[in-house]
Amino acid sequence: MTHKIDALVIGAGVAGLYQLHQLREMGLAVHGVDAASDVGGTWYWNRYPGARFDSESYIYQYLFDETLYKDWTWSERFPAQPEIERWMHYVADRLDLRKDFTFSSRVTRAVYGEDTGRWTVETDTGDVYDTQFLVSCSGMLSAPLTDRFPGQDRFEGRIVHTALYPKEGLDLEGKRVGVIGIGATGIQVIQTIAPVVDTLTVFVRTPQYVLPMKNPKYGPDDAATYKARWNELTSNLPNTFTGFEYDFEHVWADCTPEQRRAILEENFADGSLKLWLASFSEVFFDEEVSKEISAFVRQKMEARLKDPKLIDILVPKQSDFGFGTHRVPLETNYLEVYLQDNVEAVPVRDNPIAEIVPEGVKLEDGTVYPLDVIVMAVGFDAGSGALSRIDIRGRGGMTLKDEWEKDIRTTLGMQKHGFPNLFMAGAPLAPSAALCNMTTCLQQQTEWIADCIKAMRARGVTVIEPTAEGEDAWVQHHDETANATLIAKTDSWYNGANVAGKPRRVLSYTGGVGTYRARCQEIAEKGYEGFALTGAPETAEPAE
Template sequence: MPTIINPDYDAVVIGAGVTGIYQTYLLDQNGMSVLGVDAAEDVGGTWYWNRYPGCRLDTESYAYGYFALKGIIPEWRWSENFAGQPEMLRYVNAAADRMDIRRLYKFKTKVVSAHYNEADNVWDIRLDDGACLTCRYLISATGPLSASAMPDYKGLDLFQGEAFHSSRWPTDADGKPRNIDFAGKRVGVIGTGATGVQIIPIVAETAQDLFVFQRTPNWCTPLGNSALGEEEMDLIKARFPTILEYVKTTPTAFPYHRDTRKTSEVPEKERNAFFEALYDKPGYGIWLSTFRDLLLSKESNKILADFVAGKIRQRVDDPEVAEKLIPVDHPFGAKRVPMETNYYETYNQPNVHLVDIKTTPIDEFVAQGAKIGEEIYDLDVIIFATGFDGITGSLDRIDIRGHDGVRLIDAWVDGPSTYLGLQARGFPNFYTLVGPHNGSAFCNVGVCGALQAEWVTQMLCYMKAGNYSYAQPTQAAEKQWTDAVYADFARTLMADTNAWWVKVTQKPDGTTVRRTLVYVGGGPEYRKRCEEVAYGGYEGFELA
């Protein structure tokens, strides 16, 4: 494919979260002209947008912080095992300062459209400020959970109180999150996923009444957060290289390995003691360190699910409320397991009311609150903790068109088709970091996204050295990869679950099609395959 014009930029990177700023930095360091674009006023990505009270990592801080582990900001010290949003934003800012990447970014700007220009082998980009530009390589780093999912409720515009999505927390005149005083207020929180379980206990501390509108309960387990002392942090800093190398060996880059035994191989007494230890252990151990058949065997999964259900019944005083908080529609770990702090105990407070909106949905909103059947719930504030349109949602909101004007959203209407989760045939020179079917979305993004940015940089440097300017997957390579991703996922208990990492499509004939958006083969296996591809001269890609 001949290159006819020199584009305005070698690359445009969409996103200024931890992955996007690192990708931008690496390309700049390798002598490429690069422009980063982000809708926010500054760097941070998810840590810029999600400023709700209680927002924090569910990954161990020291395992997430690639910029510290890699030596970009080696002096960084964490204050907690699971850092809160303000500390996370300071961390991203410190890394951005050290890498000096803000000079490469256009903030408060959205990419409206990106059309591949076949004649000139460039991407024509249009921004929401009216600017138009061209680039050779288009790289999305929009994050797996950045496209807010806001329900389209009837009458919401009539509500006279405050209403907002958790990822768009109200700000003051300086753009900082407002410290909303919930004292004396009637607050409604819609959603009990990972965000909801962080917000609910905080709001319940001061609200006059808190109504939790729950459609589907989730399996939640204790976060177990605590402060990091000076000596403990000194030891962690001394082990940064070891920590990085270790998490690269685990399936999800979390500091856990699965137990190699099957559940049935362990006597009940020993098994229960093992579950107790994992339940009391901070972080995702109960999900990621338990027996290897957790997500493969319904029988094994039920044993652990029953254990966690028992914990919920112990922690919630009202038996009827406890049962409503126990999932019956999905196995343990088949959806993201929200990490919580005193979430279940919150329902023991007299000012907290659980409202089941699965059996009796919200009909509409009226001036004074939510209407369910004939009952109106008077509210002053409504917080929508309703999650995100996962992984592909942000890309769906950009008019991306490849060969012959085919839209990406149409090409992926029944589920993504990619090679290595990094490119899709028909969309040359378009790379999707932490996108569908790659080794970063179902992973510790802080580490896995960075490793992927390094790989893409190496590929672009290889192309530059070889005088290549065009890359897209072969049809055979893409089909083989995509078929394998779908087949591996279908073997798991996650396949029948409506989680954010599954694209659910209702067909006109009434059938439901579920397509995974994530690769579940594990980080080490994924990176091994990527290195094999690279060593083979980027086998599976058409280079020209």
């Protein structure tokens, strides 16, 4: 069946729910599609043991409606997945959003018609949508890397990827469990299941800098306090460097060694990401500053581990990478887990995993670790992966997958030259690709998209597409900004290094959330400078 609509939204997560709400409020005929059976986005799929916020709960919220904000109360500073999923349901119910979504339906193909200026979108359930605008809110970390090792299909136990963890859960009590990967997700799993399993074998390739989480429970007074900050948060969050409530306040060169240490200690003691995102911005740019702050974090980690062998396996060396150039995980007694008798850390950088055999994990030297369950915390094809897995065809039959296999380019991380009327939130070359409190950035992007469509309708134009020159200018600015950072010099998913053959480019805009917001606003105020706005192809007007 073909449905003719004004806009189709892919995804029912933080971005998709708000985007559909905005477009519907404008009077558009809009519909949403999601592969999940209900709303939630990342908080639907990532239900592995230990999954929780590492943004403070009171800032990971929608800020467009004061009543919507204040009528929900969080139970703690960094809530776990079940509570977050309940919040998503609360939003969907309050705004009556489910009626305009089709769930358990995955978009498989989208083709732009140059003769009509419209998209034809197909799903795996047989629905076809004829839509003027296609808006992807499919997520920046929603394309899990599942098939990572030879022999996975021969394993006689159970293999689960953290992003595809079974809704009914897994009984791990008394089991021999292996966890592959110690990024933010792997760490949450490890610290949560260690007390339950019989044995836990953690395969460690890249050690991580970690920060301890302080997660107090919230009573009525705490909730009243953060709700009273509504005006402060709505004005502050969109303009900080990373969309968090805190921002960089100190300049390294202006401080004495004693002052620097005191600032680091104060931020570390906050039990949040503040040390990373609000101590010294030079940690992202200056190798000497990076060395000193990295040494500070290593000292904190080493003091907890004590065992030289564990320190060698689990604590990064400066020659590996500097603190903050990888995603920084928050943890709760994660390092102490390795001091338990039932937990073993197995280094696999120099002796990598060769294959999965029927009984467990086999290393290159032939060692086999027998296991009942393997938890794959091996990451995602970040930023570009979700859309690359859909057959999206723009002008002249060009495919987005082919274009991004050559070079990952966008304009503002919200559109792509050659793909008219395709909007994206959480795509490459915007802060939301990695370096942002996600609700802050996704709200800004979906609001910009909604305002753009509103401006098009007011001007009587039907098609918008970045010009080649406009895209070149944004990519050049993005690269100049990113390449000034140490992130660009460090292999990680931040620049696609975790996916073989992926073009290398820092995925996230690193100029700051407030700067990005101002630039987007400036472009809109200049009549969408760098974009071609036209009528339907048969009545095309010159682009302004």
